[in-house]
Amino acid sequence: MPASKYYLVAIARQKEFLTRLGVALFLLLSAIALTQSALPLIWFGAVAVSQTADWLLFRPLRVNPQASPSARYSFVCTVSVATNAALYTALSPLLWLMGGEAGKLFAVVVLCGSLLHVTLHSYQLPKLFLASAIPMSLYLFGLPIVDWLMAPRTSTVASVTMLAAGVLYLAHLAASVRQSSRSTAALIEAKAQAEHEREIAQQALNLSRESEAHYRLLADNQTDVISLWDGEGNRVYSSPSAERAFGYTPEEMKALPKAANLHPEDIPVIRALLDPLTPGSDGKAEYRLLHKDGSAVWVEGSFQRLNDGSNGLLSTTRVITERKRLQQELVLALQDARAALAVKSDFLANMTHELRTPLNAIVGFSGVLKEALDLSARHARQVELIWNASQTLLWVVNDVLDLSKLEAGAIQFENDAFDPTAMTHSTVALLANQASAKGLRMWVEPAGLEGRLLGDGARLRQVLTNFISNAVKFTAQGEIKVLVSQRAEGDQRRLRVAVSDSGIGVATDQIEAIFARFTQADASVSRKFGGTGLGLAISKRIIEAMGGDIGVESSLGQGSTFWFEVSLPVAAAAGSDDVVTAQLVSVNESLRLLVVDDNAVNRELIRTLLEPFDLLIQTACDGVEAIEAVSRSPFDVILMDVQMPNMDGLTATRCIRDAAAPGAPWVPIIAMTANVLPEQVARCLDAGMDGHIGKPINPRTLLETLAKWSPRDPATETDIKADELPTHQRATA
16 A cells, blocks of 8 residues: 655655754854844754754654544644744845845845755645745745835845746746646546556456356356366366265366276266267266265266367266166056056956856846746846846946046047937937836937038947936936037037936036046935946046047036037948948858857857757867867857866967868857957957957847858858958958
């Protein structure tokens, strides 16, 4: 820090103290010689006292270079300087008045010398300069003026000289002040420029420090590890986060040999990643690094080859051990979920098989008895109850199966032409007896466009059947209206079907949950009306799987409207070949049928159902017997169960296909099984079977299947086209 101006003045006055006293002594002797008087002695005494007082006054300022006196102290110092200047040059009037012409000339010399000294040595502080120069200037101009006023015609050379010296001094002072002003202005400008440049430099320095602080903050606190290698593969930098990640300080990381902390098994991974890298290219890999404690740390590393000519490498490494652990847990959880799903699928397959097998007998024989004419009214009523109960149980089993297939995404939709209006009329007709039994009026109201659409009409019928069944179930009196409409939607049609009833309705707070599985409005509904609560859940999944919408509008006690909408393509106009007429199913009475089933009840049921047709029926109780029967006698159709002891139906089918002689007639083998899941049906077809009939057996489905695969009458027989055959049969054909 620079010294203050007061300090500089104080040091200068200390150095000049003895000099000023010596000059004063010289002046004293000269004045005594010129004036022949003792008055100069008094002057010298006053000068000595004032100089000593001044020396003592400025002493504290000489101790501290940065001293800045108070205003009062500064005023006292200024008075002291003015007093000393006035006393020091007070000899000039004495010499002027008492020393004659020589004294006056000597007085001029004294005043000019004093002013010159003040000008040269008192420039640091302007007020001290003025305090010294003003008394001297008064003497310089005052003495000759007073002398001229007192004796204007007797002016001496001394007076002229003193006035000339004063004028010259003022001119010099003015020039000095002018030059000083210019210098001061230049100095101020230079100082301002320097200050501006200093501020710019300080701002740059602050920005540099701030930027460095930011980079340091990022490097010290980020979790990723940043590393830099030179072209030789030596690590030249590692961020402080390396210690948190791997236990090594940055200095220890730099000192490690190449690849020292790479897991040995992952060295080839890194080499394969880094070797192809060219300047400016980058790569990423997951690998393991060794912690300082020896444990393996999974990391994700991003590498970039520098493009600055150094062939250096920059990497950012992120610890992903926890992510890897979670991934492994997810993999294990997925494996467990798949295992659980497999167990669920196995359970579902076994459950449906075990339920459908006895249901096959119950539904089949109750249906046969229901058509018997020799039953009493009481027995006919009881058989009717058994048959209805079996149908209800079959409906529940089918609902569970459908829901499982929909949740697993295993259901496949057909894309056949159907007439929505005709489908709606036939569904209403199917349930008309139930509505009439309760005294309900039910009708269909078509609206909008009409025509056939392409889609899975059977699944839409299933949803509509559920809507109408619920409407009949929950409506005690009144009516049920089924609205079916189509509207154009681009090159498709938007089909809407709505079933409105005047039944019990649904509370507003229960509408959201009504499409959830196993859900009904409340427990009392289930107790009063029955049902599992699966129908609407299945309907919702079917419609949503088709990309449609489903919903309900209802008020408690005022009825409900259940609706669905789907967008479907328009089917081609029906031609003469597309007309479908109701035909009776006929079976060739010369049909030779082999029924293979390990359950004697099922074999008897098939015989009973086909008894009116006088078919040639032979039975086998497992796959081994089926192969033996085929080897002994020719058959036109084989109905093959799948799950049987000794040899299952799939194996037996493969053996029969493999044993068939070249050129021998193709024998249709139809799966007749309680295994009805899609993957189970697919396994049947893969084994070489031609079709599938699920248990419980529907008599009409059985007859239609036999009619399809029965040998044709020679008079009307036509060859089966290749595209009508299953894939495994086409190759043989």
